[in-house]
Amino acid sequence: MKTYLPWSADLALGIPEIDNQHQLLVAMINRIYDALIHKAPREEAGCLLQELVDYTAVHFALEESLFRITDYPGYDTHKALHEHLKQQVMDTHRRFADGQMNLDLQLMAFLRSWLEDHINGEDRAYVPHMMNTGIRLKDDSRGWLERFLNSMGRKAIA
Template identity: 30%
Template sequence: MGFFEWKDDYSVGVKVMDQQHKRLVALVNELFEAMQRGSGNQGAAKVLRGLLDYTRTHFRTEEDLMKAHSYPGFVAHKKQHDDLTEQTMDLSKAAQEGRLTVAIDTSKFLKEWLATHIMGSDKLLGTYLQRKGVG
């Protein structure tokens, strides 16, 4: 069993969001596996850079959808994205500088953040978008 298993319950009913969420889940697993292998800070730095890049792409996709469909929860949702981006930038920097001491905890943090965000804010957004005809 993987560290972070995708479950159907995570689906928000909007294809592009689900596809990107699955890729993020895979990247969090990659980070965990790199740590299990003992890849150290260099391994973590590499995966975290990729994760940060993809996270930005994904958040941009969601924010563009919110704007295009006048989502009323835009500001609060974007704030969550911005906070996570900032935290991931700090983690990535720490890994690059060899200061990331508990990378397993980093995987757990990202897993929990993503699962909670999907099940809360993204489900709400997904329901809203579906009502607007986005599937």
């Protein structure tokens, strides 16, 4: 079956822990598409949208904590944008749950650009800053990001 939003090098930022989280968001959007194709019960699609809402909050919180500990100058702007994006996906879920909106290709196109535009726009813009903070000091040693994630309790974000 066709994957709606295939993961590709175009979406990768080159920071493995962040790319893993972005891949999970992509996988969630693909599951929502599968639910559309298979005409899954409305309730099931609603659960998938709720999962996307929840994991979006986790991922954004992780990025924002990285911005704080690295003194990212774009913190305020990026955080405000996250709030806006969170609101958009929450509204989508609510309207779907209320029956004001159906799972269709228009909704899929919205979710695709909602994620892709952010990754390739504002997220890609923080990569040079993160790289400068020594996120990967040596190829053969674990970067501080991985140690940080482990110290937060990996299960919470996996």
